[in-house]
Amino acid sequence: MSSPSRRRTAKKAILGRRCFCRGSGSGDQAGVHRFPPAWRELWLSGELADATLASSDGAKFRVHRVILSAVSPYFRLVFTNTIDGKQSLDREKSVDLPGRLLEILLEHAYTGACRVAADNVQELLPAADRYSFGEVVQRCCHFLLRELTPANCLGVLRFARHYFCRNLEQTGDRFVKVNFKRIAEESSEWCEMQVEELERLLSDDELNVADEAVVFRAVTRWVDADPESRAPLLPRLLLCVRYGFFDLDSFTEIVLRCKYVEQSPDLQRLVEEPTVFLTQMATSNATELDLKPHFCRPRIPYEVLFAVGGWSSGSPTNFIETYDPRSQRWFLSQHTDSLPRSYHGMCALENLIYVVGGFDGHEHFNSVRCFNPATSEWQERACMYNARCYVSVCALDGLVYALGGYNGRMRLSSCERYYPQYNQWQMIPPMHRQRSDASAAVLGGKIYIAGGFNGTEVLSSAEMFDPVSMQWTLIAALSQPRSGISVIAYEDRLYAMGGFDGVTRLNSVECLTPSLQFPAWHEITPMITPRSNFACAVLEDAIFVVGGFNGTTTVPHVESFDSRGGQWRPRAPMNLNRSALTACVLSGLPNCREFSYLSKVSQLGQGCSCDQPSA
CATH class of the missing domain: 1.25.40.420 (Serine Threonine Protein Phosphatase 5, Tetratricopeptide repeat)
Structure with a gap:
């Protein structure tokens, strides 16, 4: 017979083997520790069992008190306080659960796993909560987090609040606020x-x-x-x-x-x-x-427009301005880069802003800088193979593409792409045309680039890159040459806006639907202001164009286009006149409030003019 000290050590070891479902887990088995197979064998065979659990529908399960006590504080209390060691080991305990739910909890106790599915989670979570199976509660919460939809989120949120599932409640609350329009219009739970x-x-x-x-x-x-x-x-x-x-x-x-x-x-x-x-x-x-x-009172924006760098007052700038669409105000940011640059490229990828190449008035850059608005930090990233200003930049499938540009000596047809996870650039096949001052956009898993300047003439040509075949294909040409153009994808169309045709700045706009059998560019409603070398972005289902050069001076003017109404409307101007800038939109930032009117007014003090810059 083993000594009392050895028995205590063994008991402590068994009690210490607990299965915690970590909050960081994403899969069904994330954070689950598999218990020794012998435990399951003992459960199925009933060997060494020293108690019986009876379900509400009459099912009975032979169990081992020490194992059940290790995973459930409830049963540990029951077994240590109500079953004296001198009493019969066959003592039966009633459990107010149907047998199918009790069996799932026991399976978890003996194996570290349990089946959580749509057909049992709403019964299993309160059962696990009632009988202190904390790891099963966590697994149920993870399941519900993955299954959140506009149709069920209000019920899940109410469920989380009732059972004090803080992570599920916080995530569900944010999901409801982000998807409010669909929920309010479509969810049957709304009226409940x-x-x-x-x-x-x-x-x-x-x-x-x-x-x-x-x-x-x-x-x-x-x-x-x-x-x-x-x-x-x-x-x-x-x-x-x-x-x-x-x-x-x-x-x-x-x-x-x-x-x-x-x-x-x-x-x-x-x-x-x-x-x-x-x-x-x-x-x-x-x-x-x-x-x-x-x-x-404006609400906090879910999307924020960032305008970065550019040419202002005769020199490049490092200023960042952010636009709060709820208050319709621009604010100067304090988080400027240390390096002024213009004629650069920029894109957003996983809520990080990548600033690529550019020109500071003296040097043409191959450098890349990355800005994280959530932490307000700038980081240097791997340099491109080629210096590029007037470069076209876009993001596709988690990669950053830099197309064409000017290296200080010649216009480029070469292209390269950046892998963020490896911090490396890779050369890809060149375009059919040399082009700087062009613009690129992504639609349907392909990259489209149009217009630009080849060193001798303004271009009307356009081409498409397929990242699967790694080939460039010439497509329908623009209706007129455009350099300093902006191209953007919106819904199922490409829009080519403004630019310089070699004689004058343009306010004309044309669009292309690539999915048509015979796609061709056709003109639509022109912008209010003629401009070249301006920025554009899609913000809250509208195309925004920002800044630029009107042929005489740089401008702060901003306007937006709604395809449903087919009209351009003026928006609040930026604080600074500038051209050769870039813009992008970030959604769902954890610190969106910092970029809102409510935050800026708080920083300035009550009673201050709300349209004053914060820096």
């Missing part, structure tokens, strides 16, 4: 929300909604599900809507003509002040929205 939940969500500054009409319609959809009991709650919910971001026509059509507002004098009084405000804005010549009224 409690008024307190709804009020908390709609009041949140981080709600991802570009159009406040979506918020108003979400409220009325919820009320429509039970008008008799919910209509009296409308005043508290409609106070959550930021009416200042309506235009007068949509406010009149959507809010003032809403049946609930038309039938309620109280609601009419509630929207009276916004009505006066929007009427005054519509009849004034104000270029910026007054953000002082409480119903004009």
Whole structure:
């Protein structure tokens, strides 16, 4: 017989073998420690079993108290406090669970694994929580995190709050705010929300909604599900809507003509002040929205536009400006690079900004810098094989592509691509044409480049690169030559905008649908301002064009194009006049608030002009 000390050591070893599902795990088996196969054999055979668990539907399971106590504090307490060592080892314990759930928990206790699936997770999580199987709770939470959809996220969030699953609650809360529009319009769970939940969500500054009409319609959809009991709650919910971001026509059509507002004098009084405000804005010549009224509080943007570098006041600059689309304001950033540059390329990849090549007035760069907005840190990355200014840059399948450009001696047809995980550049096949001052975009897994300058003439040619075949193919030419052009992909089309045709700066725009059988460029509505060497980006379902040179001077002008309306509209100008700059959009930054109006106004102090730069 073993000594008491050896028995204590053995017991301690068994109790120490616990299976923790780490928060960093992503797969079903992440963080799971497989227990010795002998444990499962003992469970299946019943050998050495010293207790019996009886399920609510009559199933009975022979178990080993020491093993069950090692994975469940609940059973450890039950077995140590209610079963005296002198009592019969066949003592039976009732468990208020059906046999199929109890069997899953026991499988986890003996093997370290358990089956979590859509058909059992909503029963398994509370069962595991009730009987203190913490690792099973974690596995259920990981499963629900992976399975979040607009259709189920509200129920999952409510579930997480009830069972105090903090990670699941935080992730679910963010998912709901980010996907608010789809959830409010499509989810059947929307109409099941409690008024307190709804009020908390709609009041949140981080709600991802570009159009406040979506918020108003979400409220009325919820009320429509039970008008008799919910209509009296409308005043508290409609106070959550930021009416200042309506235009007068949509406010009149959507809010003032809403049946609930038309039938309620109280609601009419509630929207009276916004009505006066929007009427005054519509009849004034104000270029910026007054953000002082409480119903004009901007929300935190989910997407932020970054404009980097460029040529300003006769020299290159290292300034960064960010645009908050919720407040429609530009802010100068304090996180400038140490190296001024213009005529560079730039792209966003995994919420990092890569600045490629460029020119500082004296030197043509082959250097690459990477900016992380989440940490405000700049890092040097591997240099390109060739110096390139007037370079076209884009990102595809996790790689950064640098196409053509000018090395200080000649225009280039050569191309290379960057592998971030290896910090290495690789040369790829050259284009058919030498081209600098061109522009490239990605659509349908292929790279398109158009226009540019070859050293002697402005180009109208365009070509396409297939990264699978590693071949360039000439495609339909632009309707006119363009250097200093901007090309961007939006929905299923390519847009080629502005530029210089060798004589004048252009405001014309043409588009191409590559998926057509015989694609050809055709002109659409021109921009308001002629410009070349400007930046462009897609922000909240609109094409933004930023800065540039109009033939006489660099400009700060910004405008946007909505393909549904087919019109360009002016936007708030940048703080600086500049051309030869680049722009990109980052989404879902963990510190989006830092780039928002609310943050800037807080930094400046209450009462300061909200359109002043923060640096």
